[in-house]
Amino acid sequence: MDMTKWTAVENNDPTADGKFYYGVKTTRIFCLPSCKSKLPLKENIVFFHFYDQAINSGFRPCKRCRPDLYSTYAPNEQLLTEIKNFLDKVFLIPQCLEGLNERFSVSSFHLVRIFKNRFGLTPREYVLNSRLEAAKNLLTCSNMKTVDIAFSCGFSSYTTFFTNFKKLSGLTPEEYRKGGIL
Structure with a gap:
């Protein structure tokens, strides 16, 4: 053998x-x-x-x-494409993750596991990154107040926005807006 x-x-x-x-x-x-x-x-x-x-x-x-x-059977690919497309459309809505597993008729555990295996991030991390990218764009291309950017990008509080922005970018939103100059 x-x-x-x-x-x-x-x-x-x-x-x-x-x-x-x-x-x-x-x-x-x-x-x-x-x-x-x-x-x-x-x-x-x-x-x-x-x-x-x-x-x-x-x-x-x-x-x-x-x-x-074998060469064509990928049962989770269509599901993952649908979930990702949905999240790309609704990531600015603060409650977009609520009931996500029910919407796609899968368990929460399965949804998180297959999403992370395919994209390297959980759905929550994916949405957070999408929100932060939108915020970075608004910080550099608009004159909106930082607090308004936080809420328009789907964050439920300014503190949550500020904490996550600094954690992932290494800069405060205002430092980022000024081009990273401290």
Whole structure:
């Protein structure tokens, strides 16, 4: 048995997807290495280099990991695109994150996990960064008062705006407006 492949199956390694498939002799089902189905016994595993090898050996594709759709199947991509597009439209609304998981019919945990895996930020961090970018733009391109910028960019208080702005940019909003000159 190829121990490298077995380790990939044991660890549900997504980087091994497309490099090989594994079949379970007892069920006659074959999967991608990243499949989250119950780990089969080592002695019941057979490895295939190609999709067609598995089919020609009498195995059928797993309904969970869908190796038959491997190159096109990405169930979370459409959801993530919809969530990101929604947040891009509403990030200036202070309560835009409330009920986000219900709006997209997913659990809060799942939403945060897949969003962070895809974009490197939680939805809350993404919205905060979007608000701060809008604030930076207004600070450099308008004569609005800083407090008005804070509220127009979706912050619920000036203190929250000031604290987050300084934490992420290293400058106060007024220092940023003056070009970073202290």
